[in-house]
Amino acid sequence: MPTEAHIAPSPRKRHALELFAGLPRDYDRMGAALSFGQDPRWRLALLDTIDPKPGMRILDVATGTGLVAFGLARRGATVIGLDQSEQMLARARRRLAAHPDLTPRLSFAQGEAERLPFADREFDALTFTYLLRYVDDRAATMRELARVVRPEGRIGMVEFGVPRPTVLRALWRVHTRVGLPLIGRLVSPAWLEVGRFLGPNIEQLYADEPDLARLWRSSGIDHVRERRMSFGAGLIMSGERSAALAEVTDPVTGESHGQRPA
Numbered sequence: 548m549p550t551e552a553h554i555a556p557s558p559r560k561r562h563a564l565e566l567f568a569g570l571p572r573d574y575d576r577m578g579a580a581l582s583f584g585q586d587p588r589w590r591l592a593l594l595d596t597i598d599p600k601p602g603m604r605i606l607d608v609a610t611g612t613g614l615v616a617f618g619l620a621r622r623g624a625t626v627i628g629l630d631q632s633e634q635m636l637a638r639a640r641r642r643l644a645a646h647p648d649l650t651p652r653l654s655f656a657q658g659e660a661e662r663l664p665f666a667d668r669e670f671d672a673l674t675f676t677y678l679l680r681y682v683d684d685r686a687a688t689m690r691e692l693a694r695v696v697r698p699e700g701r702i703g704m705v706e707f708g709v710p711r712p713t714v715l716r717a718l719w720r721v722h723t724r725v726g727l728p729l730i731g732r733l734v735s736p737a738w739l740e741v742g743r744f745l746g747p748n749i750e751q752l753y754a755d756e757p758d759l760a761r762l763w764r765s766s767g768i769d770h771v772r773e774r775r776m777s778f779g780a781g782l783i784m785s786g787e788r789s790a791a792l793a794e795v796t797d798p799v800t801g802e803s804h805g806q807r808p809a
């Protein structure tokens with residue numbers, strides 16, 4: 548019987564690992580360019596929602612090059628940024644080396660959102676940005692994210708959205724189907740792949756999960772709020788880890804067990 552370490556990555560995970568291996572060098576400026584400069588505003592809104600403070604321990608999952616993790620640490624929190632891509636993390640660590648003032652309270656770790664290497668209720672808050680389109684079992688992953696947050700601790704995410712009004716949605720489709728591949732082609736083959744993949748991938752998320760707030764609530768997160776920005780192209784979602792007894796499913800064995808409130 549294969550051990551956990553020998554389970555082959557699913558096609559979706561393999562694709563994510565290959566995709567992000569080629570992106571770190573241009574990631575920060577391309578993220579802003581592909582969203583018409585809106586993506587930094589969405590991250591700021593996420594930071595405001597989490598309201599990081601000195602003394603808080605925060606986990607930033609799918610940290611990538613660490614943009615959210617740096618923002619949290621700059622506001623005084625102690626932060627671990629976790630990502631499955633060693634190439635993205637290498638970029639984050641290089642940036643950290645240039646900001647030695649942050650090293651006492653910012654660190655990066657390689658790991659998977661589906662199997663967080665942390666104890667139950669270890670963090671005061673948790674953030675994740677553009678993660679849910681890359682995991683196979685979103686419900687199990689959401690429960691795993693909630694598991695490591697203390698009761699009433701905040702959880703927040705940024706994800707791309709699809710504008711709802713018909714005209715805006717049509718413009719968004721032109722941008723994602725024509726504009727993004729064109730911009731990507733100008734930068735590199737890896738960014739061309741992103742440009743082609745992103746629009747259909749975002750729409751698939753909402754076809755699969757038309758009610759993300761419900762998914763959050765069923766994962767043990769209360770007071771779920773959605774904020775749509777930039778005409779709906781950006782979604783900031785936040786909530787609080789439920790204080791009530793929650794049913795938790797072990798991500799490896801699939802067994803359910805009760806979790807006591809702290």
Ligand SMILES: C[S@@+](CC[C@H](N)C(=O)[O-])C[C@H]1O[C@@H](n2cnc3c(N)ncnc32)[C@H](O)[C@@H]1O
Pocket residue numbers: 563567578608609610611612613614615629630631632635658659660661675676677678681682
């Ligand atoms: C679009 S990037 C976002 C990076 C960063 N959060 C940001 O806002 O710039 C998505 C990141 O999720 C990471 N990722 C995807 N699936 C993951 C998983 N299952 N566990 C951990 N990281 C994952 C990728 O390696 C990549 O760095």
